[in-house]
Amino acid sequence: MRVTTAFSRLLRLGKGVVVKKVRFEPDRVIVEVALRRRRLICPECGYSTRARKDTRPENSVWRHLDLGVWRLEVQCRRRRLWCPEHGARTEGVPFARPRSEFTRDFECLVAWLATRTDKTTITQVLRIDWGTVGRIIKRVCDDELDADRLNDLYDIGIDEVSWKRQHNYLTLVANHRRGKIVWGCAGKGEKAADAFFAELDPEPAAASPPAPRAAARQPREAQAPAIMVPFGPCPTVPAGHGIPAAWLTDGCELDPQLVARASRLTAISMDMTGGYAASARHHAPQAARCIDPYHVVQLANQALDEVRRAYWNELRSLSDPNAAKRFKNARWALLKAPAKLTDAQATTLARLKAAGGEVWRAYTLKEAVRGIFEPGLSLEDVTILIDRLLSRLARSRLQPFVRLGTTIRKHRDGILDAIRLGINQGRTEALNNKVRLITRRAYGFHSAKAALALIMLTCGPITLHLPHELHALGIA
Numbered sequence: 001m002r003v004t005t006a007f008s009r010l011l012r013l014g015k016g017v018v019v020k021k022v023r024f025e026p027d028r029v030i031v032e033v034a035l036r037r038r039r040l041i042c043p044e045c046g047y048s049t050r051a052r053k054d055t056r057p058e059n060s061v062w063r064h065l066d067l068g069v070w071r072l073e074v075q076c077r078r079r080r081l082w083c084p085e086h087g088a089r090t091e092g093v094p095f096a097r098p099r100s101e102f103t104r105d106f107e108c109l110v111a112w113l114a115t116r117t118d119k120t121t122i123t124q125v126l127r128i129d130w131g132t133v134g135r136i137i138k139r140v141c142d143d144e145l146d147a148d149r150l151n152d153l154y155d156i157g158i159d160e161v162s163w164k165r166q167h168n169y170l171t172l173v174a175n176h177r178r179g180k181i182v183w184g185c186a187g188k189g190e191k192a193a194d195a196f197f198a199e200l201d202p203e204p205a206a207a208s209p210p211a212p213r214a215a216a217r218q219p220r221e222a223q224a225p226a227i228m229v230p231f232g233p234c235p236t237v238p239a240g241h242g243i244p245a246a247w248l249t250d251g252c253e254l255d256p257q258l259v260a261r262a263s264r265l266t267a268i269s270m271d272m273t274g275g276y277a278a279s280a281r282h283h284a285p286q287a288a289r290c291i292d293p294y295h296v297v298q299l300a301n302q303a304l305d306e307v308r309r310a311y312w313n314e315l316r317s318l319s320d321p322n323a324a325k326r327f328k329n330a331r332w333a334l335l336k337a338p339a340k341l342t343d344a345q346a347t348t349l350a351r352l353k354a355a356g357g358e359v360w361r362a363y364t365l366k367e368a369v370r371g372i373f374e375p376g377l378s379l380e381d382v383t384i385l386i387d388r389l390l391s392r393l394a395r396s397r398l399q400p401f402v403r404l405g406t407t408i409r410k411h412r413d414g415i416l417d418a419i420r421l422g423i424n425q426g427r428t429e430a431l432n433n434k435v436r437l438i439t440r441r442a443y444g445f446h447s448a449k450a451a452l453a454l455i456m457l458t459c460g461p462i463t464l465h466l467p468h469e470l471h472a473l474g475i476a
């Protein structure tokens, strides 16, 4: 077998790609390939033509998967074409994404590793820097993200996560039914939620042209002005106050595709700050705005931590420093769910119980808050529990918990709505924890887009495959 034939088989760069020459250099193997196909393809849109504009003066270079300890580069002399939509473009190749310096196989290995392991491992194993990892996963994410992920949203959660330093935020939208993150942007609050709704239902002018099926049904001369239909699952929306994006043209059948996607939302869960609620009230007035149980438990944890810290400071100033030190280690014993404690933490907790006092009282209050969201409780049970809890908090004589009681009382209906609509506390918490873990890994990225891509690749509607899996499945 000739070397070029052997390399053609080894690299599997795709149909119509032939290896012309293989060169060994001190630190790398260089494989020169040529495209056998006659037609030139625009990498942006897939437009193909036989007309060649010219040929690029230099070879294009892509890094491919390593060959043993050798770094492997693919080189190709590419032609240029004239795309009616994009103008002059260098032709696309089947083995790499447009504007990438890496082959698809290499990029898919990077994406797979990025969702599973830490920064140092990836950069050392693959010999690329973390910024490059960010650019690669952004491309993979754009390419692989399910375009229909915003269809069929019913119960969603909208929430922010802090990124990099404390005052950088990413806002994420979760599809509760599937337990996936489906949308994200930089920033937080009402503006971020508005951006989500704008993408959910783009303005009629900015939207892509209507589906040919819907267009064909209309008589040609019918260019009547669009009317706004107060459509939605709520019959209470007064005329003229419908969902802003639900535009229909006169004479058009009520096509489900034309109905605003925001109008299908039945529940939106969020935190208690109010920004998201304002946007949701405006864009999806029919959806119940409920309080994510996760946030209630988080507030209870914060209140407990405040009590603990005050007590610790008191210990430190009064008695021996050893007691204070011992108590400092109690933090996780107090904050973790009892079922997840290690043996040592369980012992610490038992000691705290025996000691009694404010910290123990705060702990039982925190557990009472968690108790509301135990699985298997009916709405009636929770209503009773929450009212009992509210009076307990009000009488607790612990300032942080009295404040917590006031907040919970204010959002009581929203919390009960979450229970009524079955927003699953366990699952939302699990997704939240996963997102927070991934976000910490994304701190090293400079752009919010790369951080979002990492979150989407890990928690979004994407299935990542390793190169060998892709080839086995025949996808690549």
Ligand SMILES: [Zn+2]
Binding pocket: 042, 043, 044, 045, 046, 047, 083, 084, 085, 086, 087
């Ligand atoms: Zn094009």
